[in-house]
Amino acid sequence: SQQGEEDPQALSIQEGENATMNCSYKTSINNLQWYRQNSGRGLVHLILIRSNEREKHSGRLRVTLDTSKKSSSLLITASRAADTASYFCATDIRASGTYKYIFGTGTRLKVLA
Amino acid sequence: GAGVSQSPSNKVTEKGKDVELRCDPISGHTALYWYRQSLGQGLEFLIYFQGNSAPDKSGLPSDRFSAERTGGSVSTLTIQRTQQEDSAVYLCASSTTGRGGYTFGSGTRLTVV
Numbered sequence: 150s151q152q153g154e155e156d157p158q159a160l161s162i163q164e165g166e167n168a169t170m171n172c173s174y175k176t177s178i179n180n181l182q183w184y185r186q187n188s189g190r191g192l193v194h195l196i197l198i199r200s201n202e203r204e205k206h207s208g209r210l211r212v213t214l215d216t217s218k219k220s221s222s223l224l225i226t227a228s229r230a231a232d233t234a235s236y237f238c239a240t241d242i243r244a245s246g247t248y249k250y251i252f253g254t255g256t257r258l259k260v261l262a
Numbered sequence: 263g264a265g266v267s268q269s270p271s272n273k274v275t276e277k278g279k280d281v282e283l284r285c286d287p288i289s290g291h292t293a294l295y296w297y298r299q300s301l302g303q304g305l306e307f308l309i310y311f312q313g314n315s316a317p318d319k320s321g322l323p324s325d326r327f328s329a330e331r332t333g334g335s336v337s338t339l340t341i342q343r344t345q346q347e348d349s350a351v352y353l354c355a356s357s358t359t360g361r362g363g364y365t366f367g368s369g370t371r372l373t374v375v
Contacts, residue, residue, distance in 0.1 A: 179361070180361070182363060182364075184364075184366075190351065190353075190368045190369045191266075191353065191366040191367055191368040191369055192305075192353070192355075192364075192366045193366070194363035194364060194365070194366075197362060197363055237304060237305065239305075241361075248293065248310075248312070248357075248359070248361050249295065249307055249310045249318055249321075250295075250307075250364070251307060252297070252304050252305035252307075253304055254303065254304040255304050
């Protein structure tokens with residue numbers, strides 16, 4: 150089964166609104182990352198948050214991490230049509246001994262102009 | 263190069279044929295990953311190379327799949343006796359150490375007919 154699961158699977162909002170996506174995972178992690186994917190091809194790294202961090206910001210992006218609940222959220226503020234994409238969380242499993250990231254199933258975001 | 267380069271970008275092959283997919287990572291990146299993504303799905307980890315260490319092959323779905331990384335740089339993913347269920351986008355990513363963000367290539371879309 151997937152280490153990370155995003156919620157919701159799909160989200161449709163109006164331009165200017167905020168979009169919130171959630172990620173839950175099962176085992177203890179070192180880091181958690183969020184990626185964006187356009188058109189089903191290469192992914193773009195958005196932000197990395199370490200297990201000892203609770204919140205990080207990057208431009209219009211805000212990521213939170215709650216290790217007690219094994220969950221993270223990605224907030225995109227003042228969304229734009231160009232934010233339309235799939236968003237994935239990825240976690241590296243602390244006990245695995247290797248730095249491989251396991252990706253969730255993604256949230257498909259559609260921002261309507 | 264400036265980014266991760268994958269070739270070919272698209273490959274159509276007949277069932278039972280062997281295929282080779284190539285990944286040229288960012289110069290100096292010691293970590294290299296292969297993932298597979300079926301239509302509308304998340305990323306499935308296949309294999310991870312880190313420097314001169316033995317690769318983590320735990321994600322390879324069957325013994326028809328193999329990968330090598332020559333000289334710590336270019337990697338080739340080989341699928342022998344392709345099956346229709348092998349149809350997917352194969353994504354390669356590289357990272358400086360494996361602990362940070364990945365840079366993904368644009369992927370190879372493999373279609374087995």
